Amino acid sequence: MLITCPYCGPRDVIEFTYQGDGNRERPQPNSQDLDAWNAYVYDRLNPAGDHNEIWQHSGGCRTHLRMVRNTVTHEISSTGFARGDHNAVARHKEGGKS
Amino acid sequence: MAERQSPERLSPLEPVFHPGSHGNFEHGVDVILTETRPGSILQLAAWPGAEKQLIDAIRKVTGLALPDGAGGGVAGDGKAVFGFAPGKFTVVDEAEGLASAFSKAVTPAIGTVTDLSHGRTAIRIAGPKAEWVLAKFFAIDFALPAFPIGAGRSTTHHDIFAQIQRTGADQFDIYVFRSFARSFWKALCHASEEVGYEVQ
Numbered sequence: 001m002l003i004t005c006p007y008c009g010p011r012d013v014i015e016f017t018y019q020g021d022g023n024r025e026r027p028q029p030n031s032q033d034l035d036a037w038n039a040y041v042y043d044r045l046n047p048a049g050d051h052n053e054i055w056q057h058s059g060g061c062r063t064h065l066r067m068v069r070n071t072v073t074h075e076i077s078s079t080g081f082a083r084g085d086h087n088a089v090a091r092h093k094e095g096g097k098s
Numbered sequence: 099m100a101e102r103q104s105p106e107r108l109s110p111l112e113p114v115f116h117p118g119s120h121g122n123f124e125h126g127v128d129v130i131l132t133e134t135r136p137g138s139i140l141q142l143a144a145w146p147g148a149e150k151q152l153i154d155a156i157r158k159v160t161g162l163a164l165p166d167g168a169g170g171g172v173a174g175d176g177k178a179v180f181g182f183a184p185g186k187f188t189v190v191d192e193a194e195g196l197a198s199a200f201s202k203a204v205t206p207a208i209g210t211v212t213d214l215s216h217g218r219t220a221i222r223i224a225g226p227k228a229e230w231v232l233a234k235f236f237a238i239d240f241a242l243p244a245f246p247i248g249a250g251r252s253t254t255h256h257d258i259f260a261q262i263q264r265t266g267a268d269q270f271d272i273y274v275f276r277s278f279a280r281s282f283w284k285a286l287c288h289a290s291e292e293v294g295y296e297v298q
């Protein structure tokens with residue numbers, strides 16, 4: 001299985017680490033909203049289909065990535081930097097790496 | 099190699115570094131393995147939005163102009179630079195003292211300078227079978243169109259993190275953690291036996 005890192009290009013899945021469900025919204029650190037904290041820690045959509053996920057290219061550029069993976073087919077329909085405003089996104093030319 | 103002001107750095111490869119021809123070399127030596135022993139190995143990182151300023155600082159200090167694109171790099175004149183992650187670059191100089199030059203050019207508003215000169219070991223593999231041998235280690239495309247001269251790649255061989263720069267059509271410089279370098283070197287020698295290798 002190949003995952004296309006937006007910086008490194010297509011790489012073997014063995015270079016990547018799953019960092020969890022990408023749908024969670026972390027409450028502010030000083031939040032007293034116990035329901036929000038409960039949802040952050042425990043609530044998961046667990047869909048059979050497209051799923052927003054956070055991964056890290058831990059065996060490569062070590063960047064954190066946002067991906068949509070289909071939990072039934074493993075098809076990855078999109079990848080991008082978890083930190084969305086990074087200039088390096090624009091530096092990558094699709095198909096013409098480097 | 100530049101004149102050293104500090105005590106000479108010992109190579110972690112020393113006990114297993116055996117100059118000469120090895121393996122199946124009767125029909126010719128197809129790869130040459132060396133330790134390049136640069137005086138300076140730095141890692142530079144730009145804060146988000148300051149990438150262009152960092153690239154300018156690299157040009158100012160080293161004279162090397164980074165090409166555009168992820169993993170782009172350039173090597174020459176005893177110096178080398180390549181991108182290994184978004185906004186992050188490895189810079190190498192055969193002379194010592196590069197960190198102090200960069201600590202002035204890379205201001206706290208631009209990013210950070212990390213001196214890894216004593217933390218990484220630089221291994222060069224060159225020759226017509228260099229791609230073939232490296233393809234046994236790393237699951238990346240070593241063909242010239244996919245991995246142009248000067249470009250850098252970050253990847254892993256069995257948890258040994260490696261940064262690889264192509265410094266010639268059939269030449270690659272590999273930067274590994276110093277603590278893993280001896281193990282990696284031994285593996286590289288084993289992998290080179292079938293094609294015949296020479297240690298210089």
Ligand SMILES: [Zn+2]
Nearest residue numbers: 005008057061
């Ligand atoms: Zn990557």
